Amino acid sequence: MPPTLRTPEPAVADSTGNWVDTRAPAAWRPYLRLSRFDRPIGTWLLLLPCWWAILLAALWTDSFTRYDLWLFAGSAIGAALMRGAGCTWNDITDRHIDGSVARTRSRPIPSGQVSVKQALAWMIAQCAISFAVLLTFPPLAILVGAISLLPVAIYPFAKRFTWWPQVFLGLAFNWGALLLWTAHAGVLNWPAVVLYLAGIAWTLFYDTIYAHQDAEDDALIGVKSTARLFGDRTSRWLQGFLTAVLVLGGLATLGAVADRNLMSLVLAIGGFWALGWHLTWQLARFDAQDDARLLMLFRSNRDAGLLPLPFFAAALLV
Known part of the structure; x- marks a missing residue:
């Protein structure tokens, strides 16, 4: 399917020797890089x-079935594909900006490895497979999932008109909290909305850290971000986002387990406290001038986000 590349096929500038660079078929590598695989x-x-x-949601409904195992797997497939589609759309809309930034000018579109038409076709293919997964969910969840395309479409333009593009990223990246709650429960209950807000606060935390890597280039080309907006006050803002994650996450969890026993409540609340501990660790090591550390801290949010899961699972068992 992918055509012959028009230019030599180099890795992206800040590549770290991943499977795409070393094992994927050469003709597919630009497309896989577009999707950030x-x-x-x-x-x-x-x-x-x-x-x-x-x-x-399983704690709220006091039920966990085999269909929930599919929700875990289906959301993983959908997350990979929709993240890929979103990144492809971002690179299409940002192709001229990316060509002006040292860290991004080697991406497939600005470097000439993939045309805009080819990128659009790749994005549509990813969306189509994701939609097939979405169709296995209940009707209301399908509607919630379809609405998610709106924040995904808007996000790449946010940095052109607001100093808070990370809010729009949070709206898009945490939509799964609304979708998967609805897929399990069949309705959208209030703890899901509060959980969504907690996720947005988390996104503001980690993506502000990430955005500091590009702050100088963004200033030169006029791109806005919370990193540029906060400047030397970033640590104080990060502390605020951390607090919001704990308060909102704790409230969502309290709502989900309110009718269960005390041990279940303690375990579930412990999940967000574990996340908060990790964010505190990140904040203590934040250095806006150290790009390598900024990237390390940003990537460590995978581990931070995994921490609540065993607590929630244990709360479901007791």
Whole structure:
């Protein structure tokens, strides 16, 4: 399917020797890089709120069935594909900006490895497979999933008109909390909405850290971000986002387990406290001038987001 590349096929500038660079067929590598399959952290950050929601919804309904196992697997497939489609759309809309930034000018579109038409076709293919997965969910969940395309479509343009593009990223990346809660419970209950807000606060935390890597280039080309907006005050803002994650996550969890026993409540609340511990660890090591550390901290949010899961699962068992 992919055509012969028009230019030599180099890795993206900040590549770290992943499976796409070393084992994927050469003709597919530009497309896999468009979808960031060489950088799975984004898929994890999209997926983890989905898994939180499944377990918290199971606590709310006091039920966990074999269909929930499919929700875990289906959300993983959907997260990988929709993250890929979203990244492809982002690269299409940002192709001129990416060509002006050292870290991104080697991406497939600005480097000439993939045309805009080819990227559009690749994006549509990913969306089509994701939609097939979505059709296995209940009708209301399908509707919730379809609406998610709106924040996904808007996000790449946010940095052009607001200093808070990370909010739009949070709206898109945490939509799975609404979708998977609805897929399990059949309705959208209030704890899912609060969980969604907690996820947005988490996104503001980790993506502000990430955005500091590009702050200088963004200033030169006029791209807005919370990293540029906060500047030297970033640590204080990160502390605020951390607090919001704990408060909102704790409230969502409390709502989900309110009718269960005390041990279940303690375990479930412990999940977000574990996440908060990890974010505190990140905050203590934040250094806006150290790009390698910024990237390490950003990637560590996969581990941070995994921490609540065993607590939620244990709460379901007691």
